[in-house]
Amino acid sequence: MSRDTLDFTTSLAVDSRMAWYDIVGSIAHARMLGRKRILPQGDVDVIQTGLRELLDALEDGELVLNDGLEDVHSNIEAALTGRIGEAGGRLHTARSRNDQVATDFRMYVRELLLEICSYLIELQKALLAQAKTNLDTVLPGFTHTQHAQPVTLAHHLLAHAHRFGRDVERLIESYARINICPLGSAALAGTTYDIDREYVAKALGFEAPCENSMDGVSDRDFAAEMCFDCALAMVHLSSLCEEIVLWSSPEFGFVEVDDKYSTGSSIMPQKKNPDVAELVRARSAGAVADAASMLTLLRSLPLTYNRDLQEDKGIVFHSADTLASCLDITVRMVATLSFDAAKMLAATRKGYLNATELADYLVSKGMPFRVAHEVTGQIVRHAIGRGKGIEELGLKELRRFSKLIQEDVYPALTVESCISRRDSYGGTSKKAVRLQMTNLKRHIGEQERRVANMRTSLHQAFDALLSS
């Protein structure tokens, strides 16, 4: 291979971050070769000692990778052989880089996934904490970015939290498909050696070995799924940040981003810009593009391994890194947001937010909803003409539109009544939101335990492998 071909084809810059998993995967493979007497135990011992030394060197930051070798796998193997000589050359028995890279990649993606779940859980907690202190804060709920009906800020913030809760659920479901071990698929067709794939899979914390060796070396569904999961979480994050940008504008004035997460202008001294939120919004574009790239990469590939698959890692890493860094800062930005309850309340006075209330009132007096909708529309038009809110119209004035309207209409038209009467399950009343908070808190706790258990079972597998 010429140097320029090597420079063109190398993946070391991207895959070197999987070095730890490559070494650990090799330890499991070597141990299996010994147990199955495919290699003499003497060689296996030497290989294992060498690999353990490489692991130590890596953890101490002393493992130097050679850019004259095309990827992390050839680097580790060469470093091992450099240390222990001929026995190192026996490690690659009954495997290929095709099943090796797929295994390393899955192990690495597992870790990224768990890290992201933890951030998503933190973000839900931050939103829940803000919701707790804003149970009585009232603002207009929007549809079409127009004032629709009053809601509590707690209810609004929890709506965001639920999105991130589903992101965690989705990642946990993806994890089950990621956590399948391709090692032992060899190049594509399996191997002539009497290997124990079950043992290797368990030793590396996987649920099971894959069923089909050709699928094993080519399946990147897990990578595409990871990209999609990250992209959707980024879309959710971007939507939240879009609101922070809008709400911190003077036109809304609903929220102030803490100084720590704002920037100034180089020319306008009075400016305080929500750059963090804007950049999260912008970086979601990259994560969405990663999901598209991943699918596009895969769509044109015949079975089985093709070198195109080398490009999968950069895409997934970019996607996961983007999400992790955006989540990390957004958690802190959300925790330090300060909301302007007076501004929000004032906004509920605009836009006839209590129109639905009036229609419901007429229904309660026996009018069919469709007719009530029509009558209320006429009253709103009348009120707009007078430059008044519905509640500011006199009883006589109101009764011109319907004789069903009586003095008891006024209490029904207050913001408090709009909120407290929406007491249906999942609704915006204080009681319903309290119940929602209790349930969400429980869900977050459950997610936390599941993620911790997933982490623990990986640690246990690795501890068992590395301590013996």
Ligand code: ARG
């Ligand atoms: N660097 C390669 C990748 O990431 C490893 C597998 C190479 N296999 C091969 N047959 N060239 O895909």
